[in-house]
Amino acid sequence: MKILVCISNVPDTTTKITFTNDNTQFNTSGVQFIVNPYDEIALSRAIELCEGGKGTVTAINVGDSSTDPTIRKALAIGADDAVRINAVPRDAYFTAYQIAEYAKTGDFDMILCGRESIDYNGAQVAAMVGEFLDIPSISIIKKLDYDETTATLEREIEGGKEVVSVTGKFIASCAEGVAEPKIPTMRGIMSARTKSLQVVEAVEIAEVAKVVKFETPAPRGAVKQVPAEEAAKLIDLLHTEAKVI
Amino acid sequence: MSVLVYVEQADGKFKKSGFEAVSYAKAIADGQGTHLTAISIGNVGDSELKELGKYGASKVLNVSSDQLKNFVNQAYASVIVEAAAKENADIVILSNSFSGKGLAPRIAVKLKAGLVDGAVELPQTTDGKFTVKKNAFSGKAFAVTELTSVNKVIALNPNAFGTKESAGDATIENFTPEVKTTDLTAIVKEIVRATDKISLPDAELVVSAGRGLKAPENWGMIEELANLLGAATACSKPVSDAGWRPHSEHVGQTGIAISPNLYIAIGISGAIQHLAGVSSSKVIVVINKDPEAPFFKVADYGIVGDAFEVVPKLIEALKAHKG
Known part of the structure; x- marks a missing residue:
């Protein structure tokens, strides 16, 4: 079995988000980058499925050389090898196209990624790759079982879940529940240095979307405190002042 | 066109x-x-x-x-x-x-x-x-x-x-x-939908609770408050990680992002990752016994107090309000 896992390089979740160049660029100064937490879940499940010599896991990232430490982290967690498509990812369409083009060169049984990236909050790549490859894509899964030919997946829906079964190649985007994120072991960190990280040039494609500017949310007014012993007043305020109940 | x-x-x-x-x-x-x-x-x-x-x-x-x-x-x-x-x-x-x-x-x-x-x-x-x-x-x-x-x-x-x-x-x-x-080729085998619950992403009102509730068996009052309001229930990451509540209720940066008209946070301190998922809520109410909880900085209304005293008072007031 061969599994391809898409890894996104994102700012650490504790990052205070600021912008430069007249609010057109994310300010990366002093920012720690990590493997997108959802991608880590996908990677962890892929490693579990391949345990005991049942298969191999390849991590793929679209990025310039600055993302190499994040890819090495994926190798330390347990990916067998990695590939970096050498380009600054413009948008999800571009990224998905690169991943799909690479996937065509290897005979992958499944492709996994995270439900969304925590930077641009796009949840687009999985379904786009699925469409480029003309294979099923199942978005936002909470469970993934695989028995050599057929995958059984649980997909999140509003107020519940849906069980989906797929035979043949597919791509799925993983959410919490699919696997516990694995923490790299010392041995994993040592071996990550020598595992293969192949660099592949990007394929050009017409641009369809670009971010022109970032905005930060308007600050809220001062908090209105209600004394604990008069908690009932809150209900009145929500009804007559905030008009939300 | x-x-x-x-x-x-x-x-x-x-x-x-x-x-x-x-x-x-x-x-x-x-x-x-x-x-x-x-x-x-x-x-x-x-x-x-x-x-x-x-x-x-x-x-x-x-x-x-x-x-x-x-x-x-x-x-x-x-x-x-x-x-x-x-x-x-x-x-x-x-x-x-x-x-x-x-x-x-x-x-x-x-x-x-x-x-x-x-x-x-x-x-x-x-x-x-x-x-x-x-x-x-x-x-x-x-x-x-x-x-x-x-x-x-x-x-x-x-x-x-x-x-x-x-x-x-x-x-x-x-x-x-x-x-x-x-x-x-992808076949839907089964659809499980809890019909008696309001789905969190669609909810206009959300009642959310965190570690301040101390134990999963204390969620009864949260659910009662939510039911009275017609609200969905949500929780913070530590609570879903501990298995007190299902992952589908986890709101925040690595859970789901929501933007209800009203978000009531009970016993949640307001870590930056949690705030990220709820900051676009129209009105935020924070109930926390720690007056220094960062969540108060982004709240519209706040009550400094023990959830176990405040929430029952809210439930009583809501019942009276509904007549």
């Missing part, structure tokens, strides 16, 4: 987020000086289809086929793209729901279109540029995204735009596109 909106249904009924998408699409169609067509897939009755006219659709394409009664994004994307071609639509709108997230990207690729997912405002069309504002960095920022392609796809965040009725009547047209069997 026209605008096409896909309206999601469950058990033959459209959801509020679907009517929001129609209202939003109607405003875009008006701005572009064109008309709006809606498409419904699955078994929906005529009177329900007519509802879409109230929000501005002048035509409703009704795709009613047993093959398509369950949502399979691959097949639905093909049907919607075929409808877009038939209607000469260059803008496709849908909800950024769980299903919408799996559908919009496939439509975008088929149409060679740029996609904005998680749109929070109407598009701006100044200087010949078509830009849409969307959530980014998990609610810590917005990204104004320009769609430079001819065709455009926008997935609207639930509860971001609201519904707007516009006097109008829709004609209903049956639409029977051919469905390729290769589009139906």
